[in-house]
Amino acid sequence: MxxxxxxxxxxxxxxxxxxxxxxxxxxxxxxxxxxxxxxxxxxxxxxxxxxxxSIDSIFFDEMNNQPISLEGLTINQIQDIIKLVHPELFMGVTRSKKIKDYNYNLETDMGDRMRFIREVVFSLSQTEFGKYMEVSRNTSKYWDEGQINVDKIFKISQSTNISMDFIIRDHYPLTLQTQGMSEALYLAVMTSCVLYRLRNAGSVK
The missing domain is CATH 1.10.40 (Ribonucleotide Reductase Protein R1; domain 1)
Structure with a gap:
C-alpha cells in the first residue's frame, strides 16, 4: 500500500x-x-x-483535530453520534428499537470488533453493510470472522470514520478518526459527547 x-x-x-x-x-x-x-x-x-x-496517523493526513473517544457512552448515544457523522448509513434501513443483547469480545477479537461495528454501531445486516462498502455479503461475512486485510480496514475507516486503531488494536476504545470532518461537525460531535457523559454521570447518582 x-x-x-x-x-x-x-x-x-x-x-x-x-x-x-x-x-x-x-x-x-x-x-x-x-x-x-x-x-x-x-x-x-x-x-x-x-x-x-497511532495507526490512523499513518493513513490519514487530513485530521486537523484529535480523535474522538466514544468510551462510556451508551449504544443509543453512540448511534446518535454516528448519525451526525454519517446520516446516510441510517437512511432506508428498518431497525428494531430494542438493542439486541449481543456478546462481543472487543478486547482481543478483531472479528468481534468488526461485527460490533456492523451490528451495533450501524445496525446493518451483512448484506446491507456489504452494499454500503461495495462488496458482497460473503466478504462482509469474512470480515465478521476477522478475515480482513489492511486495505479493507482503511476503506471501512474512510467510509465510517471508525478508527483503524479500534479495529486493529486489542484493548483500544471505540474511537472516531476525524479525517474529512468539518470544524463545525467536529465541535457538534465533541459537544454531544460531553453532554452525554454529563447526563450519564448524573444518572449514576
Whole structure:
C-alpha cells in the first residue's frame, strides 16, 4: 500500500528490520506492502508501535483535530453520534428499537470488533453493510470472522470514520478518526459527547 511504503521511506525504516520483526521473508514483506489488498495487520501494528504513533496517523493526513473517544457512552448515544457523522448509513434501513443483547469480545477479537461495528454501531445486516462498502455479503461475512486485510480496514475507516486503531488494536476504545470532518461537525460531535457523559454521570447518582 502506498501509505505504508511512504511511511517507511519518510521515517527511514529498514524493510529488513520490519520483515524480521514480522517473522516473514523480505520478499513476502515487499510483496504485501506493494499490493493493493494483501497487507497484513501485524505489519502496520509493528510500524506504528516502532514509531509510537497511532495507526490512523499513518493513513490519514487530513485530521486537523484529535480523535474522538466514544468510551462510556451508551449504544443509543453512540448511534446518535454516528448519525451526525454519517446520516446516510441510517437512511432506508428498518431497525428494531430494542438493542439486541449481543456478546462481543472487543478486547482481543478483531472479528468481534468488526461485527460490533456492523451490528451495533450501524445496525446493518451483512448484506446491507456489504452494499454500503461495495462488496458482497460473503466478504462482509469474512470480515465478521476477522478475515480482513489492511486495505479493507482503511476503506471501512474512510467510509465510517471508525478508527483503524479500534479495529486493529486489542484493548483500544471505540474511537472516531476525524479525517474529512468539518470544524463545525467536529465541535457538534465533541459537544454531544460531553453532554452525554454529563447526563450519564448524573444518572449514576
Amino acid at each position: 502506498k501509505q505504508i511504503i511512504q511511511y517507511i521511506e519518510d521515517h527511514n525504516i529498514s524493510e529488513e528490520e520490519v520483515a524480521q520483526a514480522a517473522h516473514m521473508s523480505l520478499r513476502n514483506l515487499r510483496r504485501q506492502i506493494h499490493s493493493k489488498n494483501r497487507t497484513q495487520v501485524r505489519i502496520v501494528l509493528l510500524l506504528a508501535d516502532k514509531q509510537n504513533q
